[in-house]
Amino acid sequence: xxxxxxxxxxxxxxxxxxxxxxxxxxxxxxxxxxxxxxxxxxxxxxxxxxxxxxxxxxxxxxxxxxxxxxxxxxxxxxxxxxxxxxxxxxxxxxxxxxxxxxxxxxxxxxxxxxxxxxxxxxxxxxxxxxxxxxxxxxxxxxxxxxxxxxxxxxxxxxxxxxxxxxxxxxxxxxxxxxxxxxxxxxxxxxxxxxxxxxxxxxxxxxxxxxxxxxxxxxxxxxxxxxxxxxxxxxxxxxxxxxxxxxxxxxxxxxxxxxxxxxxxxxxxxxxxxxxxxxxxxxxxxxxxxxxxxxxxxxxxxxxxxxxxxxxxxxxxxxxxxxxxxxxxxxxxx
Numbered sequence: 001x002x003x004x005x006x007x008x009x010x011x012x013x014x015x016x017x018x019x020x021x022x023x024x025x026x027x028x029x030x031x032x033x034x035x036x037x038x039x040x041x042x043x044x045x046x047x048x049x050x051x052x053x054x055x056x057x058x059x060x061x062x063x064x065x066x067x068x069x070x071x072x073x074x075x076x077x078x079x080x081x082x083x084x085x086x087x088x089x090x091x092x093x094x095x096x097x098x099x100x101x102x103x104x105x106x107x108x109x110x111x112x113x114x115x116x117x118x119x120x121x122x123x124x125x126x127x128x129x130x131x132x133x134x135x136x137x138x139x140x141x142x143x144x145x146x147x148x149x150x151x152x153x154x155x156x157x158x159x160x161x162x163x164x165x166x167x168x169x170x171x172x173x174x175x176x177x178x179x180x181x182x183x184x185x186x187x188x189x190x191x192x193x194x195x196x197x198x199x200x201x202x203x204x205x206x207x208x209x210x211x212x213x214x215x216x217x218x219x220x221x222x223x224x225x226x227x228x229x230x231x232x233x234x235x236x237x238x239x240x241x242x243x244x245x246x247x248x249x250x251x252x253x254x255x256x257x258x259x260x261x262x263x264x265x266x267x268x269x270x271x272x273x274x275x276x277x278x279x280x281x282x283x284x285x286x287x288x289x290x291x292x293x294x295x296x297x298x299x300x301x302x303x304x305x306x307x308x309x310x311x312x313x314x315x316x317x318x319x320x321x322x323x324x325x326x327x328x329x330x331x332x333x
Contacts, residue, residue: 056122084170115173123136220301221302225241238273257299307324
């Protein structure tokens with residue numbers, strides 16, 4: 001009772017509606033008075049639908065169905081969700097390769113059947129609170145319920161390994177837990193009430209990502225060394241630069257490793273000029289190198305602004321995977 005009181009106070013403080021909408025006001029009297037004149041079902045079928053509704057949609061509310069039955073149904077559904085998620089996780093463990101495939105298959109068949117029955121029953125009684133089947137089916141949580149059983153039937157109907165990637169949709173079953181968790185309802189309501197502030201936050205983050213990604217892309221390009229026939233850093237230096245970048249990966253004594261647009265030089269990783277990624281002028285066909293020129297295109301890691309946006313995102317969120325690291329001191333500043 002104390003826990004329920006604290007939960008009610010939390011909901012009231014956040015200006016949230018009740019965790020689960022009880023039957024719509026114009027339906028309460030219909031259910032209470034058993035006025036089924038407007039229904040296409042018989043009175044007996046409608047009474048069964050009312051019992052199904054209170055059992056699977058309002059297990060925490062006082063309805064026509066006894067509390068033990070409602071709680072037992074909720075426990076069965078929750079247990080099925082947990083069992084399904086555990087099986088999905090444990091099935092990927094190399095330590096459990098000795099477990100027969102039939103065990104995982106049996107669990108998947110059993111849990112999918114339970115989820116299918118639950119989905120069909122909830123669809124059958126969706127009009128009890130004033131929703132059409134289409135409106136009910138397009139709700140977010142109900143779409144998750146539908147997607148969670150798609151992998152099972154796709155593999156059942158189309159026995160093709162190309163559809164095994166659909167198994168990732170099983171993770172949607174995790175969202176089914178939100179229907180039975182008071183804490184998740186409160187958190188969802190709080191996020192809903194904070195959408196305007198979150199929009200501003202995401203906008204500022206997007207602006208920062210674009211600005212810093214563009215800055216690091218162009219500043220890293222400034223650290224690309226220049227090579228030409230008329231300078232001290234000629235063809236031999238450019239060849240050593242290519243070899244150094246191949247060995248070091250991210251930098252060389254000349255500066256950052258960059259891709260170049262080359263003219264008059266052989267291209268490709270099988271040549272001595274593997275950093276010649278773009279062709280300037282006609283393709284090199286001569287057996288010996290004559291006049292040549294190279295122009296830096298961009299740094300090897302920061303190949304474009306969208307790629308740099310990934311670096312900006314993981315840096316601004318303090319994740320810092322380290323897969324992209326600026327080398328030029330201006331970029332670091």
